Amino acid sequence: METELKKGIEEAIAKSKKSLIPILVSEVQKIDHIEPLSFFTVGKENYLGERFFWKDPTDSIYLIGLGVCHQIQSVDNRFNQVEDQWNQLLKEAIIVKDEEQKATGPFMFGGFSFDPLKKKTSLWSKYADSLFHVPKYLLSIVEGKTYLTTNIVCTQYDDSSIFEQTIVERQALVSKASKEYKSHFSMLVEEREVVDPEEWKQTVRDLVRDLKNGELKKVVLARELRLVFQDAVLVEGVLEQLLQEQKESFTFAFESNGDCFIGASPERLVKKEGNQLFSTCLAGSIARGKTEKEDKQLGDQLLNDAKNLREHLYVVEMIKEAMEKVCNEVKLPSRPSLMKMRDIQHLYTPVVGFSKEECSVLQVVDSLHPTPALGGLPQRQAVEKIRKIENLDRGFYAAPIGWLDYEGNGEFAVAIRSALIQGNEASLFAGCGIVQDSDAESEYVETKIKFRPMLSALGGLKK
Numbered sequence: 067m068e069t070e071l072k073k074g075i076e077e078a079i080a081k082s083k084k085s086l087i088p089i090l091v092s093e094v095q096k097i098d099h100i101e102p103l104s105f106f107t108v109g110k111e112n113y114l115g116e117r118f119f120w121k122d123p124t125d126s127i128y129l130i131g132l133g134v135c136h137q138i139q140s141v142d143n144r145f146n147q148v149e150d151q152w153n154q155l156l157k158e159a160i161i162v163k164d165e166e167q168k169a170t171g172p173f174m175f176g177g178f179s180f181d182p183l184k185k186k187t188s189l190w191s192k193y194a195d196s197l198f199h200v201p202k203y204l205l206s207i208v209e210g211k212t213y214l215t216t217n218i219v220c221t222q223y224d225d226s227s228i229f230e231q232t233i234v235e236r237q238a239l240v241s242k243a244s245k246e247y248k249s250h251f252s253m254l255v256e257e258r259e260v261v262d263p264e265e266w267k268q269t270v271r272d273l274v275r276d277l278k279n280g281e282l283k284k285v286v287l288a289r290e291l292r293l294v295f296q297d298a299v300l301v302e303g304v305l306e307q308l309l310q311e312q313k314e315s316f317t318f319a320f321e322s323n324g325d326c327f328i329g330a331s332p333e334r335l336v337k338k339e340g341n342q343l344f345s346t347c348l349a350g351s352i353a354r355g356k357t358e359k360e361d362k363q364l365g366d367q368l369l370n371d372a373k374n375l376r377e378h379l380y381v382v383e384m385i386k387e388a389m390e391k392v393c394n395e396v397k398l399p400s401r402p403s404l405m406k407m408r409d410i411q412h413l414y415t416p417v418v419g420f421s422k423e424e425c426s427v428l429q430v431v432d433s434l435h436p437t438p439a440l441g442g443l444p445q446r447q448a449v450e451k452i453r454k455i456e457n458l459d460r461g462f463y464a465a466p467i468g469w470l471d472y473e474g475n476g477e478f479a480v481a482i483r484s485a486l487i488q489g490n491e492a493s494l495f496a497g498c499g500i501v502q503d504s505d506a507e508s509e510y511v512e513t514k515i516k517f518r519p520m521l522s523a524l525g526g527l528k529k
């Protein structure tokens with residue numbers, strides 16, 4: 067296998083000398099199991115600020131990336147541009163592997179900002195509106211099997227010494243990754259609501275008035291909680307906590323230039339496997355009960371609550387319509403069921419479809435984002451409204467985050483229940499769907515519940 071990687075690198079350098087463009091070499095090895103969190107932690111030494119972590123709710127896939135061998139960014143027409151740049155890179159790529167397995171080989175991880183037209187603050191300066199990383203090393207644990215992908219971008223100026231360097235480095239990574247990882251929590255010293263609660267509730271009241279009088283049906287309003295800790299927040303510790311407490315969610319972390327966007331989202335935007343497409347309608351929320359009986363009562367209440375059903379129905383209508391455009395067949399249950407996480411329960415409708423040919427994951431992301439679960443209805447007007455009245459730079463919050471492989475498989479979640487970690491500070495985000503019969507006080511309480519997963523993972527919630 068290693069001689070094949072060497073051959074691949076030599077071929078890529080020769081190709082690059084001729085074409086003058088960088089060439090990607092991607093080698094996949096099946097390896098013994100490595101703990102995902104250990105691999106992530108070991109990467110800290112050489113790749114701090116260039117790591118990502120992803121786990122899906124069924125634990126069927128773990129993806130950990132270390133280092134950035136290629137970065138994709140774009141500004142206008144961003145979904146198409148990312149796709150074009152990705153296909154450009156893939157066109158000449160040299161792939162060394164002996165087994166077919168999704169989420170291995172040429173692969174990228176990243177996401178988009180919620181609204182590229184929103185006025186920017188300095189909060190998200192480390193994240194471009196579209197940002198994808200092709201990792202140098204990718205650990206993929208897919209349905210219990212473990213793979214290590216090594217990606218190298220070769221240019222006309224390289225020589226085969228990058229082969230030796232890579233072999234030495236990855237051996238060190240793999241052998242160190244068996245080390246135990248120690249938890250550590252920094253102490254929370256300050257918690258501040260960025261927008262005064264009364265002001266936020268007033269915005270909700272004003273919005274409700276508009277919803278009663280205009281064509282807008284639903285608008286999602288969010289707010290930010292800023293935390294200060296005694297010392298730098300350890301991303302590994304936060305991830306460990308999320309993995310323990312939010313098992314039913316997508317757990318993700320995406321580092322960029324020293325900051326880390328992290329979260330545990332229960333909401334899938336889209337998953338594509340071959341020509342199968344999956345999406346999720348998730349909207350309408352209530353607390354968990356303290357006892358089983360109270361929990362069931364609350365769940366039943368949610369399933370029968372007109373306001374929450376309305377919030378949910380708007381999402382179902384829009385996602386169904388968008389999926390029907392890209393699918394030959396779309397299936398979904400006629401009534402929502404409950405999705406329960408540690409801190410909250412939601413109304414939930416899964417959607418399955420068979421995609422038409424030539425329909426890529428990013429095209430589906432483009433047609434869905436933002437769904438009325440995060441934006442509102444009608445889509446364009448709702449986003450404009452948020453841009454105008456919401457006192458928050460959402461950045462990557464509430465936007466698509468996920469991965470793509472070279473065969474067109476991929477999965478994106480909606481980045482909610484999330485936080486942006488910046489050294490010893492963190493911003494947490496939470497929002498809720500405002501409709502005609504929303505009550506400002508209850509919506510405020512709902513956002514408080516939605517802060518809990520991240521607050522707890524950061525050690526800021528007294529248990």
Ligand SMILES: C=C(O[C@@H]1C=C(C(=O)O)C=C[C@H]1O)C(=O)O
Pocket residue numbers: 286288333348349350351377412439440464482483495496497498499500516
């Ligand atoms: C916007 C968030 O969550 C969304 C809003 C929901 C609601 O208002 O009921 C429920 C699930 C999510 O689609 C968030 O968690 O920040």
Ligand SMILES: [Mg+2]
Pocket residue numbers: 349350351377498499512
């Ligand atoms: Mg709600």
